[in-house]
Amino acid sequence: MTQKSTPDIILIITTLTLLAVGLIMVYSASAIWATYKFDDSFFFAKRQLLFAGVGVLAMFFIMNIDYWTWRTWAKVIVIICFVLLVLVLIPGIGMERNGSQSWIGVGAFSIQPSEFMKLAMIAFLAKFLSENQKKITSFKNGLMPSLALVFLAFGMIMLQPDLGTGTVMVGTCVVMIFVAGARVSHFVFLGLLGVVGFVGLILSAPYRIKRITSFLNPWEDPLETGFQIIQSLYAIGPGGLFGLGLGQSRQKFFYLPEPQTDFIFAILAEELGFIGGSFVIILFSILLWRGVRIALGAPDLFGSFLGIGVIGMIAIQVIINIGVVTGLMPVTGITLPFLSYGGSSLTLMLMAVGVLLNISRYARY
Numbered sequence: 001m002t003q004k005s006t007p008d009i010i011l012i013i014t015t016l017t018l019l020a021v022g023l024i025m026v027y028s029a030s031a032i033w034a035t036y037k038f039d040d041s042f043f044f045a046k047r048q049l050l051f052a053g054v055g056v057l058a059m060f061f062i063m064n065i066d067y068w069t070w071r072t073w074a075k076v077i078v079i080i081c082f083v084l085l086v087l088v089l090i091p092g093i094g095m096e097r098n099g100s101q102s103w104i105g106v107g108a109f110s111i112q113p114s115e116f117m118k119l120a121m122i123a124f125l126a127k128f129l130s131e132n133q134k135k136i137t138s139f140k141n142g143l144m145p146s147l148a149l150v151f152l153a154f155g156m157i158m159l160q161p162d163l164g165t166g167t168v169m170v171g172t173c174v175v176m177i178f179v180a181g182a183r184v185s186h187f188v189f190l191g192l193l194g195v196v197g198f199v200g201l202i203l204s205a206p207y208r209i210k211r212i213t214s215f216l217n218p219w220e221d222p223l224e225t226g227f228q229i230i231q232s233l234y235a236i237g238p239g240g241l242f243g244l245g246l247g248q249s250r251q252k253f254f255y256l257p258e259p260q261t262d263f264i265f266a267i268l269a270e271e272l273g274f275i276g277g278s279f280v281i282i283l284f285s286i287l288l289w290r291g292v293r294i295a296l297g298a299p300d301l302f303g304s305f306l307g308i309g310v311i312g313m314i315a316i317q318v319i320i321n322i323g324v325v326t327g328l329m330p331v332t333g334i335t336l337p338f339l340s341y342g343g344s345s346l347t348l349m350l351m352a353v354g355v356l357l358n359i360s361r362y363a364r365y
Contacts, residue, residue: 062354243273
């Protein structure tokens with residue numbers, strides 16, 4: 001395969017623009033909380049800048065690694081991620097935050113293995129599907145083997161528990177398998193099983209039942225389960241067309257909990273209005289458009305499936321996050337790619353874009 005001289009410039013510019021918007025909004029959204037908690041308004045912003053620097057370096061490094069290297073090392077990478085998922089569950093090794101034991105590390109500098117499992121599973125599934133595409137129409141020999149490892153990883157992630165990350169990973173893998181040519185009738189059957197399983201997960205934990213209830217009617221319990229959604233809507237509403245102005249959010253003054261993470265889009269909409277929110281959504285649309293073009297133009301099946309997996313992961317995460325913030329979906333604890341505060345999520349997303357950029361060097365579009 002002949003390598004192109006340059007990667008997709010539009011994808012690079014779009015990604016870096018989203019990252020820049022994210023850095024500005026992380027500071028704007030977190031300054032009050034950071035001053036209150038750490039007496040340093042730049043506490044979260046400085047860490048996000050560090051994560052962004054590491055992520056951008058990783059993106060450009062991976063951009064120059066031939067993407068079929070992921071096919072060679074896919075099994076090893078998945079095994080390493082499974083080991084990390086086991087380690088994070090061991091008391092004394094895994095770190096607990098907000099009710100989930102999902103981190104490994106020291107102090108504020110830690111990694112979230114479940115985030116990296118998403119990319120590892122995409123690489124492994126792309127390898128499997130490219131080598132077994134003709135079997136994918138068979139439920140026994142194609143579909144079930146491709147999903148077995150996915151659901152094993154999902155089960156381990158749920159032990160933390162982290163429903164949001166697990167949902168994104170499973171959703172991404174389902175998109176890849178569907179694109180590979182799996183039968184719709186098989187998906188209908190699995191979808192029914194999935195609904196039963198999802199209901200079981202909800203009923204097994206009271207807080208998940210409350211989340212569903214608060215999603216349907218957040219004002220039924222405005223001070224507890226419905227609090228985040230209500231405060232998020234109170235942020236978006238006053239933003240109007242042009243917003244209150246950068247740095248002028250009212251909801252970040254201890255109304256919306258930790259606004260620099262999952263609900264950063266609400267602060268962005270409050271400060272920059274409909275225009276600012278639309279600008280970010282347009283940037284994501286451009287990124288997804290370039291990603292799909294790259295995946296469709298890849299010279300081999302592995303590259304196509306790998307590209308579809310990466311862009312599917314980003315799309316699902318964006319849709320769920322903005323859906324939650326605008327009250328269209330239950331609260332799941334999923335970050336907004338490139339904008340929300342968080343080292344593992346940001347680094348993983350930039351690494352994933354690096355994979356896309358390398359595929360673009362070979363893609364024909």
